[in-house]
Amino acid sequence: MMRDTDNVELSAAWDVVPDVAAAQGRYETAVKLRREFPRGKTPAEALTAVRDDAIARFKATGKWSATFAKDAAKAHSDAVAWQAEADALFSLEAIAKRTAEDLRDALSGDVLTHLGGRLAEILDAAKRAGEALGDVTSAEQAIEAGADALDAWRRLTGLLTDFRNVREAQWSVLRSVAGEDERTRLRQWRGAGHGEVQGVRLDDIPPHIADVMRSQAYSIEYLVWLARSGSASVPKSYDDLEFSVTAASEPVAYDDAGPLVDLSPRVTIERERKPLNTRREPRPFID
Structure with missing residues (x-):
């Protein structure tokens, strides 16, 4: 098979x-x-x-x-x-x-590119449904909120299944083109929450959202958050994912020493030096 x-x-x-x-x-x-x-x-x-x-x-x-x-x-x-x-x-x-x-x-790059397009379609639909959902976060609340919210919840339920399939497909493709060591890193990165968003540091993500990224226990609340964030992506390759992981994990560097000082060698114009006048004029003789 x-x-x-x-x-x-x-x-x-x-x-x-x-x-x-x-x-x-x-x-x-x-x-x-x-x-x-x-x-x-x-x-x-x-x-x-x-x-x-x-x-x-x-x-x-x-x-x-x-x-x-x-x-x-x-x-x-x-x-x-x-x-x-x-x-x-x-x-x-x-x-x-x-x-x-x-x-x-x-041709995994072409496959991942298509999956990225599908992710964009799913999240675009999820964003529109999320607007109709408002602050509803459960099926019970959707029933109480009325027809519009309930219809949005149903749409999001179907979109959540599509989203899960896209993410599973993404990791399947990346594993298939990776070596043994790379597959180990893929498991570690996935467990740390990488491969979900790009251009965002994990430390800057709300804790309950970061927990979902690490566990892949996707929910409608997470799907709506991701759609609104505009930062979701499908890596185009293993190298693309590695770059994203590095960018999202490296600590931000701060300069505690104040303004940077240019310590590069300076070029100075050497002054022309004149020899000292050491000759003494003879004094006139006075008798």
């Missing part, structure tokens, strides 16, 4: 990349061919069947089959041909699967 084919957002992202979609189609065709290939016998099974049939007839009639060798040769030949095609179809499925997955990885 292909990786993560149960995630509708990831499948849709793969489908919009032409080369990936074509490779996926070929894989599905290979699976269909392999499953529909009729059941047959291996060469050993075929020869055993011919032998058992000849023995059974001998027991019944006392006569040995005059066509045993011919029957055995044909059965074996047919079985060899069946076995060759069956093996080829199994290999075809495996190769088509590997090719499709390799293309997904090679």
Whole structure:
């Protein structure tokens, strides 16, 4: 089975990349061919069947089959041909699967870009629904608030499912193109709350929102906050995520020593020095 084919957002992202979609189609065709290939016998099974049939007839009639060798040769030949095609179809499925997955990885940037577009669509709709929701933060409050708030809550419930799928798809793609050490860092970054927003320091995010980022226990309240913040993003690559993590984690540097002083070498004009006049004029002689 292909990786993560149960995630509708990831499948849709793969489908919009032409080369990936074509490779996926070929894989599905290979699976269909392999499953529909009729059941047959291996060469050993075929020869055993011919032998058992000849023995059974001998027991019944006392006569040995005059066509045993011919029957055995044909059965074996047919079985060899069946076995060759069956093996080829199994290999075809495996190769088509590997090719499709390799293309997904090679074109992961296109897939992540599509997921970023989907995230923008989801959050744009969530922002509009959040405006109708007002200060409502639970289904019970939405029922009490009336039809508009209840309709907004229902829309946000569906959008929350889409949002979860986009985030899971994002991490699946990033893991697929990462090495073992990089996958370890991805788990650490995700657990620390990274990969949700860009251009915002985690220390500047409200604590209850940061808790959701770390746990991925997404809620409608979080979805609305994220939509209003305008800072949500899908990393375009592992390097893009790493840059975002560094920017969001490094402490802000302050200068406690006052204004910066330029300590670079200064170029000064050397003054022309005149030699001292050490010659003494003779005094006039007075008698």
